[in-house]
Amino acid sequence: MQTNTTEFHQASIVEVSQHQAGQRLDNFLMAQFRELPKGRIYQMIRKGEVRVNKGRAKPTTRLEAGDLVRLPPVKMASKIEVEIPESAWHALQPTIIFENDDFLIIDKPSGLAVHKGSQVPFGIIEILKAFGGNDFYELVQRLDRATSGLLLIAKTGQALRQLQEHKLARTYELLVAGNWADQFSEKRTIITDPLDTENRQNGERHVIVSESGKPAETHFTCLDATDRISHLQADLQTGRTHQIRVHSAYQGFPLLGDNRYNPQFNPDKKEHQRLALHAVRLCFNLDGKAYEFESPLPIELHRLLAKS
Secondary structure (H helix, E strand, C coil), rough: CCEEEEEEECEEEEEEECCCCCCCCHHHHHCCCEEEEEEEHHHHHHHHEEEEEEEECCEEEEECCEEEEEEEEEEEEEEECCCCCHHHHHHHHHHHECCCCCCEEECCCCCCCCCCCCCCCCCCHHHHHHCCCCCCCCCCCCCCCCEEEEEEECCHHHHHHHHHCCCEEEEEEEEECHHHHCCCCCEEEEECCCCEEEEEEECEEEEEECCCCECEEEEEEEEECCCCCCEEEEECCCCCCCCHHHCCCCCCCCCCCCCCCCCCCCCCCHCCCCCCCEEEEEEEEEEEEEEECCCCHHHHHHHHHHHH
């Protein structure tokens, strides 16, 4: 397990690589300072702490190869580097369902982190960088550690930029507590509650519905419902942190296995052994070609439905 210490990073100059060329300044900085809140990133830019070729820049400034970006001094938690075991790569390989020169698709199991964090020594990105044989791997979209399903990872800077600039069509299936059909007579329900994604509880991110939050839109479709459990489909129109989980819970239908937003969470219950959220479909265009990938609902979630 890695050890966390507080480290003060001195100001530095970073040269933009070919892979990073065309990237927005804010996205570039988020990759440089993964542990910092987004609010601190934008504060750096706004106050002129970050400079591009010695001048001020906007969050939307597009970087070019060879640009020199001044990174300000920041205090961050530093981590002792952890050697990633080869067994992690062997476990990840069967989950790669598609790969070409531009991107790869992983059918991520629940419980596997997409990248390292304060309590996670390594994730999918670190495993790929250690064993994947390519010099560039970056997340196009994120899945929570507890969420399973389709994950898109770019293998070149150019592919990353194109995929970030074009809308991804993302569909999820989820199991929630309660009978959704009793409250919502229409089969399809559109939820647009704004979300405060920077809210914290006990130092951890805890997204809440707030009028001062960011716009968020989720389209829910009820696929099946009993008195105990409802099987829903969710199509994301925006991609806020924990969006599906918070939108559903705020309507009174928390996800099964959600230890953050389900007040009835009980780890001893079989139906709470994992978060009941799965990314079933992912559609996008790249270089004029349309791609569509699907992943069926995992067997353990089907079993919960069968027992309801």
